[in-house]
Amino acid sequence: MSATEAASLDLVEDGGALRLIPRGRWMLHEADRLEQVIDEAVASITSPVTIDLEELDQVDTSGAWLITRFSRDLDAKGVHVELSGGSPNVHRLLDAVHSAEQEKAPKRQHVSVGRDLVEGIGRSMYDSAGDLEAGLSILGxxxxxxxxxxxxxxxxxxxxxxxxxxxxxxxxxxxxxxxxxxxxxxxxxxxxxxxxxxxxxxxxxxxxxxxxxxxxxxxxxxxxxxxxxxxxxxxxxxxxxxxxxxxxxxxxxxxxxxxxxxxxxxxxxxxxxxxxxxxxxxxxxxxxxxxxxxxxxxxxxxxxxxxxxxxxxxxxxxxxxxxxxxxxxxxxxxxxxxxxxxxxxxxxxxxxxxxxxxxxxxxxxxxxxxxxxxxxxx
Amino acid sequence: MAVRGSKTAAERDVVIRGRGITVGFEDRLILENLDIDVYRGEILGIVGASGTGKSVLLRTILGLQAKQSGSVEILGTPYDDADERTRRLIDQRLGVLFQQGALFSSLTVLQNVELPMREHLKLSPRLMEELARLKIDLVGLATEAAERLPSELSGGMIKRASLARALALDPDIVFLDEPTSGLDPIGAAEFDQLIATLRDTLGLTVFMVTHDLDSLYTVCDRIAVLGDRHVLIEGTVADMLAFDHPWVQKYFHGVRARRLEA
Structure with a gap:
């Protein structure tokens, strides 16, 4: 493994246009820190940006996901994002991640404590009737x-x-x-x-x-x-x-x-x-x-x-x-x-x-x- | 030693190096003085008759099975006398798909995939769930499957979910124990394709124990045949076909194999 610098995200102003340069190893072990970095960046950026992938040393699915999420979040904010540069490997990963769906299944409905209690009592009564029936069937x-x-x-x-x-x-x-x-x-x-x-x-x-x-x-x-x-x-x-x-x-x-x-x-x-x-x-x-x-x-x-x-x-x-x-x-x-x-x-x-x-x-x-x-x- | 590609064996990056591995139960030796190399980025297929110790070899490399003698080096680090911390770091770079899936039965698929991340890394719940869902999607499972328990999945889905868990930490090496056994031919072919795709996109090295001739022909770069307690021969399918050993001849020239050659 080559000696590489820690992952970072640099912001460069280049004649009015904003360039974001992810550097280093965007890997799972850095993901927690990088997530905060990109969330801050999403909040602060308001004008169109280019994400320059040239300086990325190494990237895994978590890094690719963070970059994808970054550009999606900016898009959702109405900020135009463009990706540039990067090795074929990086792009293959980005494509794989990009096509992945992130729909969430609806979470279970929250039910009130009172209803839970009544429902629980009802269920256990019903179950004990079932127990009796099943027990008699086995006895039979x-x-x-x-x-x-x-x-x-x-x-x-x-x-x-x-x-x-x-x-x-x-x-x-x-x-x-x-x-x-x-x-x-x-x-x-x-x-x-x-x-x-x-x-x-x-x-x-x-x-x-x-x-x-x-x-x-x-x-x-x-x-x-x-x-x-x-x-x-x-x-x-x-x-x-x-x-x-x-x-x-x-x-x-x-x-x-x-x-x-x-x-x-x-x-x-x-x-x-x-x-x-x-x-x-x-x-x-x-x-x-x-x-x-x-x-x-x-x-x-x-x-x-x-x-x-x-x-x-x-x-x-x-x-x-x-x-x-x-x-x-x-x-x-x-x-x-x-x-x-x-x-x-x-x-x-x-x-x-x-x-x-x-x-x-x-x-x-x-x-x-x-x-x-x-x-x-x- | 036959190696595919232009580089010679010495130039290629060895990620697993097993030397003189000897494993036995009571007085019966299963593996004796076995040498094996796995190169970075390849898909290595391990074949052999039932009982020749394919799974034992896999378990020995992973340190799940004690060996009488020999050494195993994973990613350039001697695994046998590594301290606990080093071992844990190496373990995080390995993913294993067990034969029966070995999903934790009381956790949903999503929780199964999140578990290695939850235990080994500090990640926000949101990112962890996103990455887990990403892995679930990468292995071709439908989004709804994430919320299901292993007992509610079909055989093919269990294999995919288990592969998603194996990929949770973006491992360097993935071990597959008979990944296509119990799948229908279409499902098995899809799974083979999935492994090849993941190898290409994620840069995985794959160590695959298999009985499936289709897998050997379509996705394996190299094949190692186990028999008589050691590696009989390793090389490409062409090397197998030319090799003069009764079992290897029978295996690669059998009725099933001949159909694939055509």
């Missing part, structure tokens, strides 16, 4: 696929189900047990602290037993699985949607709900009750440990007390809910996955919304079950 196809498979068991994708039970179930055992152990311990410690003034510390066992078995074991497991596996399902199905793999399945004559969603949902329905059972046991162990250390209740006494406090139905109240929660997590994950559009951003948004919706729905359903069980006094 999955049920149909399941019934078909019941009639003809060879249709069950055993390998796929086992794979997902392993991934969503078995591999979640360590984190679920650890989490539940800590939850059980925390509940025991907190309730012991509250019950101590009344000398009712032994009721720690009742509290831990009932709370964990009926509600918390299944709820926290479901929340963990919604975050852990629901998000994975959405991302998997979503990226398959992005790469047209879902369309490929349809064209081959396979129902994506049957091939992708059914095995995942079945795997969750198998795994979630099992994980809930493990969560219940670890929470009881956690509660037992804290009772032993903190309250001084030995394990044998803890177990004795637990026998009186909870019955088999307490355990079942929790476990019965697990498959329903699995179904909800699976359907929401699949629905969100199918709604992924072409962009990476949409994949992220759908995965987030899958987890948020699944956790919310799991808690709502848990509430409904709680009302139901107390109504039937189970």
């Amino acid at each position: 196809s999955v049920t149909r696929g399941f019934l078909r498979a019941v009639v003809k068991p060879a249709r069950f994708r055993i390998t796929s189900i086992v794979f997902h039970v392993d991934r969503a179930g078995l591999r979640a055992v360590p984190i679920i047990s650890l989490m539940s152990l800590l939850i059980g311990a925390i509940i025991a410690q907190q309730s012991a602290f509250q019950l101590r003034p009344f000398g009712a510390e032994v009721y720690v066992v009742d509290l831990v037993g009932v709370l964990v078995l009926r509600e918390l074991g299944v709820l926290l497991t479901a929340i963990m699985i919604a975050g852990r596996s629901g998000s994975a399902f959405t991302a998997e199905i979503g990226s398959m949607k992005m790469r047209e793999e879902i369309d490929a399945l349809k064209v081959i004559g396979l129902d994506p709900n049957e091939v992708l969603v059914l095995p995942r949902i079945l795997a969750l329905i198998i795994a979630l009750p099992l994980l809930t059972f493990i969560a219940d046991l670890s929470a009881l162990i956690g509660g037992g440990l804290v009772s032993w250390i903190y309250v001084g209740l030995p394990p044998s006494a803890f177990i004795m007390r637990l026998r009186d406090a909870v019955a088999l139905n307490t355990l079942f109240v929790g476990l019965i809910k697990a498959p329903f929660m699995a179904l909800i997590i699976g359907i929401i994950a699949a629905n969100e996955g199918f709604r992924v559009q072409g962009s990476a951003e949409s994949l992220g948004a759908r995965t987030t919304s899958s987890v948020v919706k699944a956790i919310f729905m799991v808690i709502v359903v848990d509430g409904i079950f709680a009302i139901y069980f107390s109504a039937v006094s189970y």
